[in-house]
Amino acid sequence: MMSSPDLDELLSAARDARERAYAPYSNFRVGAALDAGDGNVIVGSNVENASYGLSMCAERSAIFAAVSAGFRDFTAIAIAGPEGVLTSPCGACRQVLAEFNPNMVVVFTASDEAIETTAAELLPHSFGPFV
Secondary structure, three states: OOOOOOHHHHHHHHHHHHHHEEEOOOOOOEEEEEEOOOOOOEEOEEEOOOHHOEEEOOOOOOOHHHHOOOOOOOEEEEEEOOOOOOOOHHHHHHHHHHOOOOOEEEEEEEEOOOOEEEEHOOOOOOOOOOO
């Protein structure tokens, strides 16, 4: 059994994923790295679309890729936006994270540090979880 990555490793993977973002409209590139529970790290990046409502955040990209690959037991996610910019999950991403594990550790970049919290602290009265 593989050991889970630490938060620094997840944040590094999120920064790498950020480089693969498709953000031609906002130029606001975000990457996410999800601890899938058994040492696997699933990454995602934001993908924009000219019809903004069709865009996808990095956090949900990572969660959806992980679910599609058969993972469900997420323990932590790291989110990396542009250097020096606070990049906490949006409301939709907070709900998706809480759906899978309200106690999931969430670490995200800020002006000069990383902030560590949980999905439940970010969204205290979420729907569900239903799984």
